[in-house]
Amino acid sequence: MQIMCDQTSLLTLTNKPLVIVLSGPSGVGKDAVLKAMQRRGLAFHFVVTTTDRPKRAEEVNGVDYNFVTTRRFEEMIRDNELVEYARVYGDYKGVPKIQIEDALASGKDVVLRVDVQGAARVRQLFPDSVQIFLVPENETQWYQRFRNRRTETEVELERRMDIARDELKLVNRFDYVVTNATDCLEQTVDRIAAIITAEHLKVKIEP
Numbered sequence: 001m002q003i004m005c006d007q008t009s010l011l012t013l014t015n016k017p018l019v020i021v022l023s024g025p026s027g028v029g030k031d032a033v034l035k036a037m038q039r040r041g042l043a044f045h046f047v048v049t050t051t052d053r054p055k056r057a058e059e060v061n062g063v064d065y066n067f068v069t070t071r072r073f074e075e076m077i078r079d080n081e082l083v084e085y086a087r088v089y090g091d092y093k094g095v096p097k098i099q100i101e102d103a104l105a106s107g108k109d110v111v112l113r114v115d116v117q118g119a120a121r122v123r124q125l126f127p128d129s130v131q132i133f134l135v136p137e138n139e140t141q142w143y144q145r146f147r148n149r150r151t152e153t154e155v156e157l158e159r160r161m162d163i164a165r166d167e168l169k170l171v172n173r174f175d176y177v178v179t180n181a182t183d184c185l186e187q188t189v190d191r192i193a194a195i196i197t198a199e200h201l202k203v204k205i206e207p
Contacts, residue, residue: 015200018109019100019126020044022192023119024134025164026089027145029180029188031064033134034113036189044111045103050076053091066096084114084121089160093118109196116167119174130199132192133174137181145182 024030038046050066052073061067068076073092076082085094095112103110112122122129136142142164171177176195180188 017104017107018196018199019104019122019129020109020111020196021119021122021129021131022111022113022134023116023131023174024180025116025136025167026160027142027164028134028136029145029185030113030134032185033180033188033192034111036185037111037192040189040193042193043108045099045106045108047095047099047103047110047112049093049113050082050096051091051093053093083125084118086115086117086121088115088117089156089163095122116170116173123173130176130195131174132176132178132195133171134178134180134188135168135171137179141182 022030022034034046037044048062048064048066050068050073052068052070053065055061055065055067059065059067070092073085073094076094076096077085081097082094083097083100085092087093093115095114095118100110100112112118114122119131119133123131136145142161178188178191178195
């Protein structure tokens with residue numbers, strides 16, 4: 001007979017929801033990792049980033065991104081509707097404030113997919129956020145991922161790689177680093193899930 005062990009306690013029940021930042025250099029596979037986490041049905045609120053860039057053929061509005069016009073995005077900036085935003089490779093990307101506030105109020109952990117600039121801004125607003133930095137296993141596979149997307153010219157591809165190499169140098173600003181190796185997506189998600197579990201079990205020392 002299998003015994004079911006109740007993992008809840010007075011302490012874990014009073015634990016605050018987490019703001020979890022998933023970041024890393026361009027082309028490292030942040031979108032793929034996020035989708036794999038969603039497929040598992042993990043009990044998080046996954047914040048959908050807003051952007052003014054054109055939707056790619058395989059993308060779904062409201063799932064991959066919230067696609068808006070540049071005019072609408074600039075209205076969101078003016079009305080202070082975004083936790084953070086940046087211009088990335090000529091396009092706006094930002095995190096809607098209301099999604100985070102509503103999820104935290106309901107007691108859910110919040111997962112944010114942001115670039116390295118965005119992660120720094122989230123840290124300012126949420127000092128206790130758990131920041132996870134994804135890295136590629138090697139530059140050869142990393143470059144191939146860029147090429148497989150077929151969304152950039154050779155010149156644009158080289159420019160993105162140069163920027164991504166600079167972003168990779170900022171790993172020490174994060175709490176955890178996880179290698180997202182090719183064909184090892186589920187292992188990457190396992191490590192992220194373990195980090196989140198550990199953070200919930202961590203004893204917070206009062207000053």
